[in-house]
Amino acid sequence: xxxxxxxxxxxxxxxxxxxxxxxxxxxxxxxxxxxxxxxxxxxxxxxxxxxxxxxxxxxxxxxxxxxxxxxxxxxxxxxxxxxxxxxxxxxxxxxxxxxxxxxxxxxxxxxxxxxxxxxxxxxxxxxxxxxxxxxxxxxxxxxxxxxxxxxxxxxxxxxxxxxxxxxxxxxxxxxxxxxxxxxxxxxxxxxxxxxxxxxxxxxxx
Numbered sequence: 001x002x003x004x005x006x007x008x009x010x011x012x013x014x015x016x017x018x019x020x021x022x023x024x025x026x027x028x029x030x031x032x033x034x035x036x037x038x039x040x041x042x043x044x045x046x047x048x049x050x051x052x053x054x055x056x057x058x059x060x061x062x063x064x065x066x067x068x069x070x071x072x073x074x075x076x077x078x079x080x081x082x083x084x085x086x087x088x089x090x091x092x093x094x095x096x097x098x099x100x101x102x103x104x105x106x107x108x109x110x111x112x113x114x115x116x117x118x119x120x121x122x123x124x125x126x127x128x129x130x131x132x133x134x135x136x137x138x139x140x141x142x143x144x145x146x147x148x149x150x151x152x153x154x155x156x157x158x159x160x161x162x163x164x165x166x167x168x169x170x171x172x173x174x175x176x177x178x179x180x181x182x183x184x185x186x187x188x189x190x191x192x193x194x195x196x197x198x199x200x201x202x203x204x205x
């Protein structure tokens with residue numbers, strides 16, 4: 001079934017240096033030997049099986065025991081509370097790889113979905129990057145900010161271009177600002193650690 005998602009993604013993780021998965025395509029071990037990360041996804045335009053997904057947001061808590069490419073990921077999905085029941089289910093299918101296409105690899109890598117819940121999500125641009133907050137019953141469960149890293153000219157950002165990274169070929173190198181997650185028994189702090197931003201164009205047939 002055809003689908004498409006166009007928008008932006010931010011990622012904040014526990015690697016001390018920039019995410020080795022971008023260049024190694026998941027073959028390199030994360031700098032701490034395991035990956036804890038939070039993904040914030042903003043869908044500008046989206047459609048799946050006749051269901052419009054425009055303007056919706058999603059958050060992903062990701063817990064990986066070793067190399068990303070070896071799988072056994074534990075994942076929790078947080079879907080925009082504004083999503084109707086059909087959109088909620090469609091986004092769940094896409095972010096677990098069941099829709100195939102650009103996200104089909106997730107079906108092989110995810111070992112367990114530990115939860116899929118609604119949340120009040122907010123994705124915004126900041127003075128030097130982007131951030132996403134997530135709340136449930138008024139309690140904040142994620143407050144993740146990523147900040148651009150200045151390049152040699154002191155103005156434009158450090159970028160990775162033309163990669164084969166499944167998320168996107170062009171990645172803005174960032175570092176975590178105030179980036180913290182408190183959900184499903186995880187209490188993570190990514191302040192000052194690896195982060196990234198990308199413009200996404202994901203599709204499936």
